[in-house]
Amino acid sequence: MAYDSETGKLSCPSCGRKDNIEDLNEEFITTTFSQDEAREYQCENCGAVLITDADTTATSCSFCGAGVVLADRLSGELAPAKVIPFTISKEEAMLAFRKWCKNGLLTPQGFMTADRVKKISGMYVPFWMYDLNSKAKVNAVGTKVRTYTRGDYIYTETSFYDIYRDIDLHYVKVPVDASEKMNDELMDKLEPYHYDQLKDFKTPYLAGYLAEKYNYNDQELFSRVKTKVQSFIDSYISSTISGYTTVNYKDKQIDTSKTRSFYVLLPVWMVYYDFNKQEHTFAMNGQTGKVVGKPPISYGKVAAWFSGIAGGAFISLKLLSFMLGGGFW
Amino acid sequence: MKKWIFLSSFILMIFFLPVTWVFAATSTNQIIYDHADLLTEADKTELESIARSVADKRETDFILLTTNNTDGKTIERYTEDFYDETGPGYDKKHGNTAILTIDMGNREVYLSGFYKADEYLDSERLDLIRNKITPYLTNGDYGNAYRIFIETADEYMDYRPGVNPENILFKLWFQVVASIALGVIIVGLMAMNIGGKITVNQRTYMDPNKSRVVQKGDTYIRTTVSKRRKPSENNSRGGGGGGISRGGHSHSGSKGSF
Numbered sequence: 001m002a003y004d005s006e007t008g009k010l011s012c013p014s015c016g017r018k019d020n021i022e023d024l025n026e027e028f029i030t031t032t033f034s035q036d037e038a039r040e041y042q043c044e045n046c047g048a049v050l051i052t053d054a055d056t057t058a059t060s061c062s063f064c065g066a067g068v069v070l071a072d073r074l075s076g077e078l079a080p081a082k083v084i085p086f087t088i089s090k091e092e093a094m095l096a097f098r099k100w101c102k103n104g105l106l107t108p109q110g111f112m113t114a115d116r117v118k119k120i121s122g123m124y125v126p127f128w129m130y131d132l133n134s135k136a137k138v139n140a141v142g143t144k145v146r147t148y149t150r151g152d153y154i155y156t157e158t159s160f161y162d163i164y165r166d167i168d169l170h171y172v173k174v175p176v177d178a179s180e181k182m183n184d185e186l187m188d189k190l191e192p193y194h195y196d197q198l199k200d201f202k203t204p205y206l207a208g209y210l211a212e213k214y215n216y217n218d219q220e221l222f223s224r225v226k227t228k229v230q231s232f233i234d235s236y237i238s239s240t241i242s243g244y245t246t247v248n249y250k251d252k253q254i255d256t257s258k259t260r261s262f263y264v265l266l267p268v269w270m271v272y273y274d275f276n277k278q279e280h281t282f283a284m285n286g287q288t289g290k291v292v293g294k295p296p297i298s299y300g301k302v303a304a305w306f307s308g309i310a311g312g313a314f315i316s317l318k319l320l321s322f323m324l325g326g327g328f329w
Numbered sequence: 330m331k332k333w334i335f336l337s338s339f340i341l342m343i344f345f346l347p348v349t350w351v352f353a354a355t356s357t358n359q360i361i362y363d364h365a366d367l368l369t370e371a372d373k374t375e376l377e378s379i380a381r382s383v384a385d386k387r388e389t390d391f392i393l394l395t396t397n398n399t400d401g402k403t404i405e406r407y408t409e410d411f412y413d414e415t416g417p418g419y420d421k422k423h424g425n426t427a428i429l430t431i432d433m434g435n436r437e438v439y440l441s442g443f444y445k446a447d448e449y450l451d452s453e454r455l456d457l458i459r460n461k462i463t464p465y466l467t468n469g470d471y472g473n474a475y476r477i478f479i480e481t482a483d484e485y486m487d488y489r490p491g492v493n494p495e496n497i498l499f500k501l502w503f504q505v506v507a508s509i510a511l512g513v514i515i516v517g518l519m520a521m522n523i524g525g526k527i528t529v530n531q532r533t534y535m536d537p538n539k540s541r542v543v544q545k546g547d548t549y550i551r552t553t554v555s556k557r558r559k560p561s562e563n564n565s566r567g568g569g570g571g572g573i574s575r576g577g578h579s580h581s582g583s584k585g586s587f
Contacts, residue, residue: 105519142547153556160553164546170536189525192533232531239531240542292525302516310512317504324498325489 002067002208005086005286010204021204043068055179058124058203058211067207078213080201081262082129084193086122086209086286093269093284094120100291105305108298111275118279119272122286124211124265125187126178128218130225131260134233136167139251142244163247165240169233170259173198175266176225178214183281188228189292190285193266197287201265211265218261226256358390358417365395365433367471376475383483389425389446390417391479395471397433404432404439404584405572412443413576423578429462429478431471438466440478441571441582449486452570455583457495458482466587
């Protein structure tokens with residue numbers, strides 16, 4: 001049985017039986033966690049011995065293909081609180097990826113057909129979600145500048161203001177990826193996820209997909225989430241200070257504390273694409289279909305776009321100067 | 330392919346647009362009236378040939394008038410009287426004429442335009458030309474001052490009357506630089522966004538019900554006032570402008586000292 005992204009239920013591809021995941025009881029939760037590097041598991045379907053990576057929590061049996069969930073790596077401390085199930089199936093993901101490749105304005109022609117996709121795999125990536133409370137105390141000097149003319153002189157009147165702001169900010173469910181293998185920049189770009197589909201975690205959601213357990217705990221990632229909200233806080237602060245010509249910050253005290261953190265699994269399609277003897281990795285948000293990753297750049301296309309834009313701008317400027325009475329040359 | 334054909338034919342079209350000049354017979358009027366003996370004979374011959382070729386192109390005579398003594402008249406009046414009495418003009422007597430008057434006695438310079446030159450070389454444009462040639466006059470390089478007067482006037486007459494020919498939009502270097510900058514910026518942005526861009530902003534994760542400004546203060550401290558003199562419109566030594574000669578010929582003008 002494997003998780004079906006369309007119905008949101010466990011379904012058997014052979015007999016068509018569908019089980020509602022919310023109704024299944026949690027029998028694995030008492031199993032203890034062991035920190036073995038690579039561990040042997042037995043496939044419950046065919047009995048073959050599986051050896052998995054230490055971080056893997058769900059995979060497929062390499063002999064019979066049945067989905068295997070390594071429950072002891074999803075229990076105790078390592079039990080995810082929530083999960084967003086896949087809403088995009090493998091076929092849809094492939095189609096969406098092809099479409100995305102076609103829209104690449106600067107990618108080489110051969111890349112756009114997306115016919116050399118080596119592998120596409122659905123993966124639940126571990127994330128920490130933080131609820132944060134930031135208190136900011138800001139002191140700044142603002143100026144308002146007015147100029148006016150009287151007689152033969154131009155007067156510049158600069159008024160100085162002492163600005164003070166005490167701000168209480170709350171952020172909810174800020175995600176930070178907790179997997180060592182995943183590129184942080186790539187994962188940040190996958191956001192946002194829609195949290196209305198955030199469900200209580202049940203192991204069957206993982207059936208048929210790959211899943212990882214976290215490598216960093218919420219303490220270790222706290223500094224990362226702080227830098228992540230830093231820019232949000234800064235732009236909120238500047239949005240509260242308006243009407244000034246210049247603002248010069250003298251003192252900005254920001255104290256961010258965690259009110260809650262929980263462990264979630266978020267759905268990501270990983271696409272491995274061989275192009276020009278190089279492997280390119282892309283990630284797709286398994287819920288919204290947003291694709292991120294660095295595709296190769298065609299210098300020919302860059303040159304074509306550049307000359308097109310620069311040439312067009314040049315001709316428009318010439319036309320403009322002609323219409324203003326300037327002549328062409 | 331089609332695009333290129335369209336583009337190249339368009340460019341060709343542009344090329345042939347300005348070829349609407351009328352090639353008239355070369356005038357034989359006197360052009361240089363060097364009463365102050367500022368130029369050598371060789372200079373005169375060379376400058377006259379430049380002046381005549383531009384005159385044919387613009388249907389306007391570019392006259393150099395120098396004197397040591399304006400007989401007590403202002404330089405404007407002196408120039409007007411010269412025009413009334415001599416009656417220069419490319420197309421007819423008292424016709425299209427631009428005059429560069431140099432008075433060595435008072436070290437003053439006056440630029441004026443009559444008829445077509447009045448229209449195409451208005452007082453503002455003559456001011457611009459005067460600012461260009463004044464350094465040459467100060468250095469005693471009268472030949473080059475006259476040559477630049479002709480060349481700049483020729484250039485300015487390309488532009489429709491009333492527009493500022495020194496407008497940055499008309500400068501080729503600006504057009505090239507702006508086009509390249511636009512191309513670099515747009516293609517750069519495209520290349521930067523090729524890997525997907527961040528679509529979360531400060532509001533995505535904020536809880537709007539609980540987030541608030543607890544306390545705010547905007548206290549006025551002080552005001553400082555600085556003043557500076559309004560930049561004068563004209564060159565401080567300049568002034569003058571156009572007028573109507575006693576013979577009834579209206580003209581543009583720009584006067585200054587050197």
